[in-house]
Amino acid sequence: MAILLKGQAVVDALNEKLTAEIKKLKAKDIHPTIGIIRVGERIDDVAYERGAMKRAEKIGILVKKYLFPEHATQGEILAAIEQINQDCLVHGVLIFRPLPEHLDDAAIRRALLPSKDVDGVTDGSMAGVYSGTDLGFPPCTPMACMEILDYYGIDVTGKKAVVIGRSLVVGKPAALMLMKKNATVTICHTKTVDMVSICKNADILMVATGKAKSIGAEYCHSEQIVIDVGINLDEDGKLCGDVDFDAVEPFVKAITPVPGGVGTVTTSLLMKHVVEAAKKAAQKDKKDEN
Amino acid sequence: MAILLKGQAVVDALNEKLTAEIKKLKAKDIHPTIGIIRVGERIDDVAYERGAMKRAEKIGILVKKYLFPEHATQGEILAAIEQINQDCLVHGVLIFRPLPEHLDDAAIRRALLPSKDVDGVTDGSMAGVYSGTDLGFPPCTPMACMEILDYYGIDVTGKKAVVIGRSLVVGKPAALMLMKKNATVTICHTKTVDMVSICKNADILMVATGKAKSIGAEYCHSEQIVIDVGINLDEDGKLCGDVDFDAVEPFVKAITPVPGGVGTVTTSLLMKHVVEAAKKAAQKDKKDEN
Secondary structure (H helix, E strand, O other): OEEOHHHHHHHHHHHHHHHHHHHHHOOOOOOOOEEEEEOOOOHHHHHHHHHHHHHHHHHEEEEEEEEEEOOHHHHHHHHHHHHHHOOOOOEEEEEEEOOOOOOOOOHHHHOHHHHOOOOOOOOHHHHHHOOOOOOOOOOHHHHOOOOOHHHOOOOOOOOOOEEEEOOOOOHHHHHHHHHHHEEEEEEEEEOOOOOHHHHHOOOOEEEOOOOOOEHHHHOOOOEEEEEEOOOEOOOOEEEOOOOOOOHHHHHOOOOOOOOOOOOHHHHHHHHHHHHHHHHHHHHHHHHHEE | OOOEEEEOOHHHHHHHHHHHHHHHHHOOOOOOOOEEEEEEHHHHHHHHHHHHHHHHHOOOOOOEEEOOOOOOOHHHHHHHHHHHHHOOOOOEEEEEOOOOOOHHHHHHHHHOOOHHHOOOOOOOHHHHHHHHHOOOOHHHHHHHHHHHHHHOOOOOOOOOOEEEOOOOOOOHHHHHHHOOOOEEEEOOOOOOOOHHHHHOOOOEEOOOOOOOOOOHHOOOOOHHHHHHHOOOOOOOEEEEOEEEEEEEEOOOOOOOOOOOOHHHHHHHHHHHHHHHHHHHHHHHHHHHHO
């Protein structure tokens, strides 16, 4: 029986910390605020937005919505971003993506100030993750993985970490974050040969294959920590991860469940970034005053 | 006896290709030009500059020097960069670094347009390497390693590549470049445990430890390709790599010598980037005209 690395405990700890920080900020008349840009009415986006708003409200973060119809023009979106960039009362921004196809995703991302990019989508944020500096913000999903490891006291220094997946949203940033924390990182992907033996050799296995139940017990060993980034629907329409939980769980030391694991924590990281953005903006204002 | 992956053959092939491309550009009245910003008179910088100028001259790239005394102010350097950014006759820029301590390295790098950043030092270039897009340019040393592999027909797809070192100049970009070419990459560093067995398992071993002769035969096997990024002076004052060449060479399949390996190729990559920058600028001008 593996230890279950449940997300809720991490969220509770984060909420407690953030609530206290937000209280302090509010005492200085700083009200951490997230702007949400949504184009169209995709069910996933609306559901995520609802969850994020609830999470924000609970800890005292304000939400400002910028909603556009599916057929909104590039100019309209860019104007909203420009307005947000100028608005010192909006500290961080979440843009739902993928955007409708007629919009230029790169140009829209490029328009946003990295200092407000709490979801880590701008080039500045990417350069920050890559160079290990605090230009912008890292993407929330891999940060949620790191937060879980941290909360459960799993020190990755000198450990062999294997990340499966090389996407910009999870695999690459997760690999760099683990390396920054002094793990020895291997990145596997679709062209990797003999992935089973590489994974079997990992102390920490972070799975972002994007395929339901794609990693079974043959990839694992009894001392392994497994972090499952996937969120999929299985053949019965039930939520499941990229790891075959039922097969793997009995054989590893610890594992994140799906649902209730990484996904649960992701939104809290978004909120953490908003608070950080508000704090940084306040520091900058103070500096500019002096 | 290992196959020696000599740099000169790679340089010759690159020079031939670049000379032809530059000829074509000159026929369209485009004269690829590199700007060199040097603050102070550090011996290494002056020597590298001399080599770069020779290399540039040989293939027909123009060099424009921006030389400053050691005590130059931040404002003077920024003004030069601003001038270069505006100057459509200078296509790429090399800034000798580290800069003197009184200068703000980050601000100076940030001032340069990524489109002219042929040495890969701007945040834009870093985001490009990280995201696998052509924002800016990748740093020249890891590109030289990739060029050597390519020239000698070494396909890295599905191969196990181990990079030793996690610097922004070599280790990180090399890891991402190898991954982009579909290698399964592991990054080792000072906190790595059991590095010998990890390296011994590599098909391709890229060494950037920054320490003379730090990698011996125990890290290697007979089918291994070893790329040595180091340039150091040994106890007798002779140039040597990060790999103990005499110890390793008899036991591996192929290895880059030092001197005469990666270092030989690096400047050619700088020139290649200048030609690419000139071509891109010309394409952009054409696009702007239409």
